[in-house]
Amino acid sequence: MRRGSEVRSAAGDARAIGVFDSGIGGLTVVQELTRALPNEQIVYFGDTARVPYGTKSREAVIRFSRDNVRVLLKERVKMIVVACNTSTSWALAILRKEFDLPIIGVIEPGSRRAIEVSAKGRIGVIATPSTVNSGKYAQTIQKLLPSAKVFSKACPLFVPLVEEGWLDTRVTENVAEEYLAPLKAQHIDTLILGCTHYPLLKPVLQKVMGRGVALIDSAAETAREVKKLLEAKGLGRLSRRPPHHAFLVSDEPEHFRGVAKRFLGQDLPHVRRVDHV
Ligand code: DGL
Helix, strand or coil, X not given: CCHHHXXXXXXXXXXXXXXXXXXXXXXXXXXXXXXXXXXXXXXXXXXXXCCCCCCCCHHHHHHHHHHHHHHXXXXXXXXXXXXXXXXXXXXXXXXXXXXXXXEECCHHHHHHHHHHXXXXXXXXXXXXXXXXXXXXXXXXHHHHCCCCEEEXXXXXXXXXXXXXXXXXXXXXXXXXXXXXXXXXHCCCCEEEEECCCHHHHHHHHHXXXXXXXXXXXXXXXXXXXXXXXXXXXXXXXXXXXXXXXXXXEXXXXXXXXXXXXXXXXXXXXXXXXXXXX
């Protein structure tokens, strides 16, 4: 019997869910996954040697994303979550064609939730410059709801502010006011946080936008989507043993652990450096 089928028959499918991101931000998705699927094991890969992706070209982001899938395949994962919005924008469709396992991105789940929540169909999207340039959120939302009006705004300073831990400083609030002013002027009723780092800015973003605007966190929506997929395909892990997560990066594991403490609010176990394959 093949090892894979042994693993599957004894305890459901015990293989891990692979998650990749350009660096640290995808840990917001890991956090939601562990909440929604506490019995699943996760292998996370952060491409810390090449972060940020949000200012890179389409070609570079596609190449990096392919490499990241190969790293996770070496870890024998059963499916892959592309936690990075920029990778999802440019590479998801290509990865799905090239690799033979289920791959979920963050844009469709977030967009679907936004149109469910939005009363007026006036939806704002904040994201990295590369994600905004791809037009992927606007396309996805308008495919789901052709009458929707989508207003996008690149917010490149948010990523470094979050990585510095400046989540609710005066500087961060001023930057948010500046970035969000054009979206407020459009009277949006829903705002998609289209970047892995932005869920950490929720309090400041809500304060600037006001209570009448719903904030959509793609991480939570993506976790729900992963849960549905595992159930539909019978890929869930049934073992009673506690799950064991692994964290891999392409550079600076200790720095990753430090910033991760802020993202997850808890210490990560050992973080291993791996090379792309
Ligand atoms: N992970 C990226 C995203 O969600 C943000 C950080 C970066 O620019 O690499 O778009």
